[in-house]
Amino acid sequence: MTLSEEDYLKTIYHLSRNNQELIATNAIAGRMDTKASSVTDMLKKLAEKGLITYKKYQGAGLTEKGQVMAAKIVRRHRLWEVFLVEKLQFSWDEVHDIAEELEHIKSEKLIEKLDDFLNHPRFDPHGDPIPDKNGVIKSMVKVPIASASEGERGLVVGVKNSSSEFLQYLDKMQIALGMEISIIRREPFDNSVEISCQDRTFTISALTANNIYLKII
Amino acid sequence: MTLSEEDYLKTIYHLSRNNQELIATNAIAGRMDTKASSVTDMLKKLAEKGLITYKKYQGAGLTEKGQVMAAKIVRRHRLWEVFLVEKLQFSWDEVHDIAEELEHIKSEKLIEKLDDFLNHPRFDPHGDPIPDKNGVIKSMVKVPIASASEGERGLVVGVKNSSSEFLQYLDKMQIALGMEISIIRREPFDNSVEISCQDRTFTISALTANNIYLKII
DNA sequence: ATTTATTTTTAGACAAAACTAAACATTTGT
DNA sequence: ACAAATGTTTAGTTTTGTCTAAAAATAAAT
Ligand SMILES: [Mn+2]
Ligand SMILES: [Mn+2]
Ligand SMILES: [Mn+2]
Ligand SMILES: [Mn+2]
Numbered sequence: 001m002t003l004s005e006e007d008y009l010k011t012i013y014h015l016s017r018n019n020q021e022l023i024a025t026n027a028i029a030g031r032m033d034t035k036a037s038s039v040t041d042m043l044k045k046l047a048e049k050g051l052i053t054y055k056k057y058q059g060a061g062l063t064e065k066g067q068v069m070a071a072k073i074v075r076r077h078r079l080w081e082v083f084l085v086e087k088l089q090f091s092w093d094e095v096h097d098i099a100e101e102l103e104h105i106k107s108e109k110l111i112e113k114l115d116d117f118l119n120h121p122r123f124d125p126h127g128d129p130i131p132d133k134n135g136v137i138k139s140m141v142k143v144p145i146a147s148a149s150e151g152e153r154g155l156v157v158g159v160k161n162s163s164s165e166f167l168q169y170l171d172k173m174q175i176a177l178g179m180e181i182s183i184i185r186r187e188p189f190d191n192s193v194e195i196s197c198q199d200r201t202f203t204i205s206a207l208t209a210n211n212i213y214l215k216i217i
Numbered sequence: 218m219t220l221s222e223e224d225y226l227k228t229i230y231h232l233s234r235n236n237q238e239l240i241a242t243n244a245i246a247g248r249m250d251t252k253a254s255s256v257t258d259m260l261k262k263l264a265e266k267g268l269i270t271y272k273k274y275q276g277a278g279l280t281e282k283g284q285v286m287a288a289k290i291v292r293r294h295r296l297w298e299v300f301l302v303e304k305l306q307f308s309w310d311e312v313h314d315i316a317e318e319l320e321h322i323k324s325e326k327l328i329e330k331l332d333d334f335l336n337h338p339r340f341d342p343h344g345d346p347i348p349d350k351n352g353v354i355k356s357m358v359k360v361p362i363a364s365a366s367e368g369e370r371g372l373v374v375g376v377k378n379s380s381s382e383f384l385q386y387l388d389k390m391q392i393a394l395g396m397e398i399s400i401i402r403r404e405p406f407d408n409s410v411e412i413s414c415q416d417r418t419f420t421i422s423a424l425t426a427n428n429i430y431l432k433i434i
Numbered sequence: 435a436t437t438t439a440t441t442t443t444t445a446g447a448c449a450a451a452a453c454t455a456a457a458c459a460t461t462t463g464t
Numbered sequence: 465a466c467a468a469a470t471g472t473t474t475a476g477t478t479t480t481g482t483c484t485a486a487a488a489a490t491a492a493a494t
Contacts, residue, residue, distance in 0.1 A: 004481065025442055038482055040443055045480095057442060057489055087304075088330040101322045107315050113305040221451065242472055255452055257473055262450095274459060274472060 003104045006073050007032065008042045009051060010103075012062055013070035022059030071135030077103040078124035078131075079114050085125040086118065092125040093167035126167075127158025127177055127213060143216060145183065145193055146209035153182035154214030161211040170212075174198065181214060220321045223290050224249065225259050226268060227320075229279055230287035239276030288352030294320040295341035295348075296331050302342040303335065309342040310384035343384075344375025344394055344430060360433060362400065362410055363426035370399035371431030378428040387429075391415065398431060 001009075011031050015023045025043070029036045047054035051066035062070060080102040084095040112133065115121075122138065123129055131137045142157050156179045159166065170176070175197060184194040184201060191206035204212075218226075228248050232240045242260070246253045264271035268283035279287060297319040301312040329350065332338075339355065340346055348354045359374050373396045376383065387393070392414060401411040401418060408423035421429075 002480075026440095034481095035483065036442060037444080037484080041481075084327075088327070088334055090326075090330065094326075098322065098324050098327055101324075102319075105315065105318045109307075109311075110301075110305070110315055113307065117305055219450075243470095251451095252453060253472060254454080254474080258451075 001069070005042070005046065005049075005051075006069075006104055008039075008046060009062070009066060009070045010073045010077075012052060012060060013067070013074065016062055022055075022061050024059050028060075068135040071131040071137070072133075073103055075131040075133070075135070076105070076111055078128060079111060079118060079121070081124045081126075082118050082121045082130075083114060086121075091167075091171070092162075093164040093171070095125060096162065096164075123158075125177075126162040127156075128162075140215060142213040144210050145181065145195065145204070145212045145214055146191065146206060148183045148214055148216065150183050150185055152214075152216055153180060154216040155180055156212060157215045158213035159211055160213065166211060169208075173202075173204075174200070175212070180217075181212075218286070222259070222263065222266075222268075223286075223321055225256075225263060226279075226283060226287045227290045227294075229269060229277060230284070230291065233279055239270075239272075239278050241276050245277075285352040288348040288354065289350075290320055292348040292350070292352070293322070293328055295345060296328060296335060296338070298341045298343075299335050299338045299347075300331060303338075308384075308388070309379075310381040310388070312342060313379065313381075340375075342394070343379040344373075345379075357432060359430040361427050362398065362412065362421070362429045362431055363408065363423060365400045365431055365433065367400050367402055369431075369433055370397060371433040372397055373429060374432045375430035376428055377430065383428060386425075390419075390421075391417070392429065397434075398429075 008028065011028055012023050015027055015031065025036050025039045028034075028039045028043075032039075043052065043054045043060050046052045046066070047060070050063060051069060052060045052062055054060045077099045080099040081095045084090040084098060085092055090098075115133075121130060123140075127142075129137045129139045140157060143154070144160065148154065156175060156177050158177070159170070175181075179197055181195050181197045184196055186193050187203075191209070192203050193206070193209045194201065194203045196202075225245065228245055229240050232244055232248065242253050242256045245251075245260075246256045249256070260269065260271045260277050263269045263283070264277070267280060268286060269277045269279055271277045294316045297316040298312045301307040301315060302309055307315075332350075338347060340357075344359075346354045346356045357374060360371070361377065365371065373392060373394050375394070376387070392398075396414055398412050398414045401413055403410050404420075408426070409420050410423070410426045411418065411420045413419075
């Protein structure tokens with residue numbers, strides 16, 4: 001597996017989560033910042049290797065084998081992110097790009113030793129689950145603040161958007177994983193949500209509310 | 218800088234240590250397990266970028282700029298090796314190949330944070346010095362056992378050959394960095410050396426004696 | 435049901451890094 | 465000094481991954 005093949009496989013994996021349908025060429029191109037023609041070439045190669053199913057003009061989907069491979073790459077990515085935050089003191093908005101490179105280092109032993117060293121974390125710094133060595137994910141029941149009802153409260157367990165901009169915005173608002181949030185009121189006019197968090201009460205936009213996941217308690 | 222350019226630069230750096238002369242195309246090809254013609258192509262490219270001096274049929278040498286770049290790569294390599302041994306519990310004969318990949322991860326901040334995390338180590342697991350962030354090396358006065366005189370003693374501070382085979386052989390003989398060794402007798406017939414180490418007295422071959430460095434005390 | 439628009443694929447080109455085989459330069463041996 | 469041996473470069477391919485432009489297929493609109 002080359003670095004490029006791994007990145008394509010991972011992209012297809014992410015586009016397939018919460019979505020049984022075939023993935024379109026353009027969807028992949030859009031997310032990877034390449035041209036559709038490049039994607040087509042790569043899809044043929046991955047299909048040739050038995051990692052995806054691919055039918056002309058129809059789109060692509062992971063095979064069982066591709067699913068397992070992709071989950072391994074995601075596992076590596078997320079373990080490295082934990083390392084960067086927990087051990088090297090990076091902030092959660094800085095780690096993605098570095099992990100994007102580290103995930104391609106090829107050594108089973110390395111990743112198992114890293115996992116030991118980190119004490120087998122189950123979630124990455126953005127709350128996303130870390131697949132086990134067989135590619136199995138234990139995901140958590142979580143709901144965006146935007147879908148929680150007035151009066152409910154929950155723990156912040158993840159973010160939907162993990163761009164630097166959004167994560168830094170959360171830092172600025174002093175919202176972090178593990179904090180408890182109560183839904184005070186939802187404003188029907190613009191779908192903004194009034195919440196309380198750590199003795200502060202304030203309002204977040206619908207967009208923000210859509211990108212923060214809670215585990216209701 | 219591509220991965221490949223970095224590997225070539227590092228090879229030239231290593232071949233230039235203890236040697237002012239220009240490095241021959243074949244020397245590089247031999248060490249990197251490529252063909253001379255591939256080396257020639259790369260030398261042109263590196264010269265083009267101002268990282269080496271290169272004159273047809275004469276050989277190559279690092280420029281100031283190339284020197285600094287190469288030292289940075291070596292710094293990354295050796296810091297990762299320390300990480301793998303100290304934190305992930307790899308043995309010293311397993312880390313080189315993994316570090317060969319890790320050294321290419323591009324992030325200044327990563328490497329400075331790693332250096333902090335490791336407490337600014339000055340030597341890698343094989344006793345080789347780690348360049349500082351400016352590429353400056355503080356090397357140590359060290360002498361191969363083969364060149365030490367009878368009656369002298371010293372601490373094991375490095376190995377010349379750091380192949381897995383040799384390192385595993387040292388493990389088997391229970392010789393490790395930091396141990397104290399006394400030169401009991403040198404046998405003129407085959408240049409083997411009788412040494413004592415940790416209350417054991419035994420004989421090592423000339424080849425072995427040439428590949429273990431001592432700091433005389 | 436055609437026409438139009440969008441998406442996807444093909445064809446052809448390019449850059450990076452490798453190789454083989456042949457040409458050229460340097461060194462060595464006599 | 466010259467021929468042979470060795471070392472190095474050039475020329476021409478190959479593989480991987482990308483791109484542009486044109487062709488083909490599918491989807492949307494009138
Ligand atoms: Mn990430
Ligand atoms: Mn990646
Ligand atoms: Mn090494
Ligand atoms: Mn390398």
